[in-house]
Each structure stands twice: as structure tokens, then as C-alpha cells.
Amino acid sequence: MSETIQYEVKDSIAWLTLNRPDKLNAFVAQMNHEIKDALRMASKDDNVRCIVVTGAGRAFCSGQDLSEVDEQMDHGQVLRDHYGPMILEIKKLEKPIIAAVNGVAAGAGFSLALACDFRLMSEKASYINAFIHVGLIPDSGNLFYLSQLVGTAKAAEISILGEKITATQALDLGLATKVYSQEDFEVEVKAFAKGIAMKPTKAIGLIKRGLNDVQTLPFEEYLQREAESQRIAGLTEDHVEGIEAFKNKRSPEFIGK
Amino acid sequence: MTAYKFIETSVDQQIGMIELNRPKQLNSLNRYMVGEILEALQAFDRNEEVRVILLVGKGKAFSAGADIEEMAGADSMSLELLNQFADWDQIPLIKKPIIGAVHGFVFGGGFELALCCDVLLAADGTEFAFPEVTLGVMPGAGGTQRLTKLVGRAKAIEWLWTGERIIANELQKYGVINRIVSPELLREEAFRFANKIASMPPLAIRMIKDSVNKAVDYPLYEGMQYERKNFYLLFSSEDQKEGMQAFVEKRKPVYKGK
Structure with a gap:
């Protein structure tokens, strides 16, 4: 069973909740693989017609858990072994997938949101392409998706300046499909997902x-x-x-x- | 029609179809099954109702390779005496066009069987590999030879050494696959293509296959001479008269395969 995420199918919608709230849902290798496995399950399950990825607690996902990072780490190998397969699974998914960005989506958490078909944001949520602040490059498909969504110039700004993007700014940039108030967020996400799940x-x-x-x-x-x-x-x-x-x-x- | 154990055959609109039918074993090829495939190919080659042969796999995969259990205990002399590849040697003698339509996994012996086809269609996402090396052996039914002649030495040796999976898109770049189609439509598209070839004058199709195959094995000069003889030969056919007559009369030709 999954330990770092929750997976539940209800009314044709698969809810995939990143569930390390005390760590702001930061990625550890196990979480990469549990997400990948859950997506594969959703893909094969005929009852699932829409997938929603969201975060438990106040964050969507804060990116790589830095407590797992040390000087010995081969960053390339981590991507090949853990992040790559997860992102590829999203790419292969022939069902609609929604990122319900309930709070901050930083680093690889931002990448995860970018890989989805829709990004629904809470007004309190934000993005930050934080990689540059630790001397790394946006990974997990980040630049691929980001440049498609906002164009090369904006992608460079977002990645090199590494500034926080509020939900309102995200909407203007095309990085959010909708922005909902914090109190309506759950209800609105459910309604949006239901609408998608009822489509062909x-x-x-x-x-x-x-x-x-x-x-x-x-x-x-x-x-x-x-x-x-x-x-x-x-x-x-x-x-x-x-x-x-x-x-x-x-x-x-x-x-x- | 003969009842087979590991394959199914059928004829529909001049297309003879062979379906690999060991889906639980992902159509892994045992010796008996290869014998059946050859038998079915030969029967279609003789069958006047068949103009094109279509080779497909039932279930999740075209073929995940050879039946390893069958081989695990073999020794060199028993293999020499068994001469199992004699069946494989006869597949290139089939004169009619063989169209392969593959999906899922095409590994080892399954890949070698796919390489025996004249035209190869693959479902999008199909994975190919020669994993023999990971078992301490190597392909034995033409894999090292056919693949190398198709893609060149550099890629062939890489793929054969690593045993890694090759996605259909990659193989298409190297000219192994003619077309990649949507998985849902593999059979339909294969039939569409087979129908197109079946509507062509069969003797010309036959002589073209014969000549193209010679191009792989012969030096250019000998190949050119061989081609010329086949070109002349077709002028003994009714279809050549019909084809050229129809062209002059500006009507559609009707070919009989004579």
C-alpha cells in the first residue's frame, strides 16, 4: 500500500493526494514511485475517467526533500530512476489529469503541476521555479512544459529569476486554468473534475x-x-x-x- | 483448413492471415509453433485464393521471444542434430508478400520473425528487443544478420549487445518499420495495406519481391542482371498485356495473376 500518497476512486474520479503534509509534500524516491504506480492503476481502471493530483495540508508540493540530498548524490541518476519514470507515466496517460494546486508548488512540485492537463489554483497557491536558488536547473520535464505554456522568453524569466508566481499572475500567464477562493477550492475542484469525468x-x-x-x-x-x-x-x-x-x-x- | 495448435489461420478477400495464438505465453515461439507458422506460410503460398499473407499476434503482444524452457537444457550437439533453424531457413522461400502487423512486445525470436516479413506495420508504442545477450546467448534465427543488413553495423551491435528495448519510433527511423499506426487500428490498417497490395498484379508483386531480396545479397551488377531477367519474364504474363492495354485505352486494368 502507498505510504506517501493517498489514492481513492470516487464517482469516476481518481484522487491522488500527496500525503506528507508535515514536509510540505516534498518528494522522496518512494513518493515518485507511488505516484507512478497510482497513475498506472488509474490508467488501467475503466471506472476512472479523470485524475486529480493534489496535496494534503497547506502545500501542493515543495519539490525534492532536501534531507534526501547529500554530496554523494548523482542528480542525473535520480532523474533517470525516479522523476523521469513518473513524468513519463503522466505523458503516457490517455485520461485527463488535473493538478489541484492547493498551496505552494515549488521546484519539482511545479514540474508536476506543469505536466498535468489542467492547473486549478487556490488564490493562496503559488508557483516558484526554485531550482536556480540552489544552483540547479528546472527538471522533471519542467522547461519542456513551461516553454510550451508561456513561450521561451517567459520560461527563461521564470527559471532564471526564480521569483514567486502568485495565482493571479499564473492565470495571466496561462499557468492556471482557473483560480478559486480558498474556501470554495475543494467544491470547485470537485465540480470541475466531475465535468471533465462526464465528457467522452x-x-x-x-x-x-x-x-x-x-x-x-x-x-x-x-x-x-x-x-x-x-x-x-x-x-x-x-x-x-x-x-x-x-x-x-x-x-x-x-x-x- | 488444417487445425493448428499454436496458430490460427483464415482467408478473407485474398488475404491469408496467420495469428500467433499462445496469448498466455505472450506468443513465445516454441519449435512446434515455428513449424506450424512455416506450414501455414507454405499452404498460403500454394493457395490460389491468397494473394497476400498477413502475420499478427493475438493478445497483448506479437511475440515475447523464444520458449526459453524448451532450450534451457540443450547442448551443442543436440542442437546441431535437431537442426531447428531449418524451418526458419525456409521462410525466405515464400514467394507471396508477407505483411507483419506487430504490437506490444516483439522480442528475440519474435523480433526475428518480424524481420522475416516484407513489410512491417507496428502499433504506436510497440517495444522491440534482442534480449538474448542477457541470457548468455545470442540470436540464432537471423537476428544478427537481418538487423545488421537493415540498420547498419553501428546500431545493430549496440542493440544486440545491450539487449535494451527499442521503441517503434526509433526503429522506424532506421528503416525497419514501414508504418506506425494507432494501436486500436492495427488490424484494420494492416488489412487496408494488405488489400492495396492484393489489388496489384500478383506476378509483378512476386517478381519485385524476388528482385528486391536479391539486392540484399547480390553485388550490384549481378543484381541488375537478375532484375532484368525478371523484368523480361513479366512480358510473358497476361497481366502485363492487360496492364499496358488498359493504360493505352485509358481504363482500369483487371489483373488475374496470370
């Missing part, structure tokens, strides 16, 4: 696949894969339901297949 899950997975293809394929090959994805989507029950509902002027009830 397979189509969402195929959209994510397409967005990955955009980065890796030449245009003609991309069009080829697009045709394949639309063929797959066209075979889903949700597509049939969508058309039926439209014809009958009612709201569709998607089942995610």
Missing part, C-alpha cells in the same frame, strides 16, 4: 495523443494519425450518443467508451 473520455485521450503528435510528427504524418484517431473516435459509443442526443435535442450522457 476516449475522445479526450485521442486529443491528448494528437497534441503529442503535433510535437513529434511531420505534418503529413500528423494528418495520417489524425485520420486514424478520428476513425477510432467515430467507433465509440459516446460518438453515437452525442449524435443521438443532438438529434433529439437532449443532453448527451457519455460513458467514456
Whole structure:
């Protein structure tokens, strides 16, 4: 069983809660692997149609637990063995994943939020690309996602200046999908996740696949894969339901297949 | 149709399909199964209803390799006498096009079988590997030879030495895979491709395969002479007359494979 996270499936939503509140949910190797395993479980579970990653207590995730870091540490190996596989698991996930950023997301905690499809922030939450302050570079896919989200110039600012980004600033930068007040945060996150979970899950997975293809394929090959994805989507029950509902002027009830 | 133990065969619209069918063992290849695959290939090669052969795996993987338990206790002399690779040697003698459509894992003997195909389609994310080295041995059914001829010495020796997994995208860059398709549509896309080849004049397809394979083994001059003979040979076919006649008459040709 997991010790550093909580994993619970409820109403088609998998809640993955980083659960080291006294350490501001800082990463230790075990947590990297428990997150990866939980994501794999969510990916295989047909009942799961949306995943929410959030933090217990007042922080989202403060990044690497510095008590695990010593002079002997091979930082490259830590990324290859622990962070890389976790981030890759998120990349491979063909279901929607939401970062519910309840508090500070620093360092690799920021990277974790960046790797998700949506970032819902509490007004009290903030980001900080803290790596520069200890002479390191943003890792765990951070620069890859960050530069896509805000462009190279802003990514450089955020990474080299290492300044705190408030929720309001994050919204302006496109680093937050929504910002909610602290007291409404839980309710709003639940409502948002529920809305996502009721959408045609397979189509969402195929959209994510397409967005990955955009980065890796030449245009003609991309069009080829697009045709394949639309063929797959066209075979889903949700597509049939969508058309039926439209014809009958009612709201569709998607089942995610 | 013959009942097989470890494979299934079927014919649909001129496409003869061979499905590896040991899904619980991830289609790991035992000797009997290789014999069956060869038998099915030969039967399709003789079957006039079949123009294209499609090779696929049932379940989670195309094939995770050879049946290790079957080999673990072998010694050199028993292997020499068993001559198990004689079956493998006959696969290149199949004249009809063989299209492989692979997914999941394509390891060891499974990879070697995939390399026996003329055209290879892979589901996105398919993992390939030659892990033999990690068991203290090496590929024995053409792996070191076919892979090297396809990708060149540098990459071949790296992959064969490390036994590491190679993702389909990477192999496509080296020309091992013709097309990568969505996993959900592997069969459908494979049939679409097979249909395209099945609609072509079969004798031309056959002579092209024969000539292209010679390009791998022959020096250029000999290969050119060989190609020329096959080119001349096709002028004895009805399909050549039909094809050129139709071109002149600006209509669609109808090919009979004669």
C-alpha cells in the first residue's frame, strides 16, 4: 500500500493526494514511485475517467526533500530512476489529469503541476521555479512544459529569476486554468473534475495523443494519425450518443467508451 | 483448413492471415509453433485464393521471444542434430508478400520473425528487443544478420549487445518499420495495406519481391542482371498485356495473376 500518497476512486474520479503534509509534500524516491504506480492503476481502471493530483495540508508540493540530498548524490541518476519514470507515466496517460494546486508548488512540485492537463489554483497557491536558488536547473520535464505554456522568453524569466508566481499572475500567464477562493477550492475542484469525468473520455485521450503528435510528427504524418484517431473516435459509443442526443435535442450522457 | 495448435489461420478477400495464438505465453515461439507458422506460410503460398499473407499476434503482444524452457537444457550437439533453424531457413522461400502487423512486445525470436516479413506495420508504442545477450546467448534465427543488413553495423551491435528495448519510433527511423499506426487500428490498417497490395498484379508483386531480396545479397551488377531477367519474364504474363492495354485505352486494368 502507498505510504506517501493517498489514492481513492470516487464517482469516476481518481484522487491522488500527496500525503506528507508535515514536509510540505516534498518528494522522496518512494513518493515518485507511488505516484507512478497510482497513475498506472488509474490508467488501467475503466471506472476512472479523470485524475486529480493534489496535496494534503497547506502545500501542493515543495519539490525534492532536501534531507534526501547529500554530496554523494548523482542528480542525473535520480532523474533517470525516479522523476523521469513518473513524468513519463503522466505523458503516457490517455485520461485527463488535473493538478489541484492547493498551496505552494515549488521546484519539482511545479514540474508536476506543469505536466498535468489542467492547473486549478487556490488564490493562496503559488508557483516558484526554485531550482536556480540552489544552483540547479528546472527538471522533471519542467522547461519542456513551461516553454510550451508561456513561450521561451517567459520560461527563461521564470527559471532564471526564480521569483514567486502568485495565482493571479499564473492565470495571466496561462499557468492556471482557473483560480478559486480558498474556501470554495475543494467544491470547485470537485465540480470541475466531475465535468471533465462526464465528457467522452476516449475522445479526450485521442486529443491528448494528437497534441503529442503535433510535437513529434511531420505534418503529413500528423494528418495520417489524425485520420486514424478520428476513425477510432467515430467507433465509440459516446460518438453515437452525442449524435443521438443532438438529434433529439437532449443532453448527451457519455460513458467514456 | 488444417487445425493448428499454436496458430490460427483464415482467408478473407485474398488475404491469408496467420495469428500467433499462445496469448498466455505472450506468443513465445516454441519449435512446434515455428513449424506450424512455416506450414501455414507454405499452404498460403500454394493457395490460389491468397494473394497476400498477413502475420499478427493475438493478445497483448506479437511475440515475447523464444520458449526459453524448451532450450534451457540443450547442448551443442543436440542442437546441431535437431537442426531447428531449418524451418526458419525456409521462410525466405515464400514467394507471396508477407505483411507483419506487430504490437506490444516483439522480442528475440519474435523480433526475428518480424524481420522475416516484407513489410512491417507496428502499433504506436510497440517495444522491440534482442534480449538474448542477457541470457548468455545470442540470436540464432537471423537476428544478427537481418538487423545488421537493415540498420547498419553501428546500431545493430549496440542493440544486440545491450539487449535494451527499442521503441517503434526509433526503429522506424532506421528503416525497419514501414508504418506506425494507432494501436486500436492495427488490424484494420494492416488489412487496408494488405488489400492495396492484393489489388496489384500478383506476378509483378512476386517478381519485385524476388528482385528486391536479391539486392540484399547480390553485388550490384549481378543484381541488375537478375532484375532484368525478371523484368523480361513479366512480358510473358497476361497481366502485363492487360496492364499496358488498359493504360493505352485509358481504363482500369483487371489483373488475374496470370
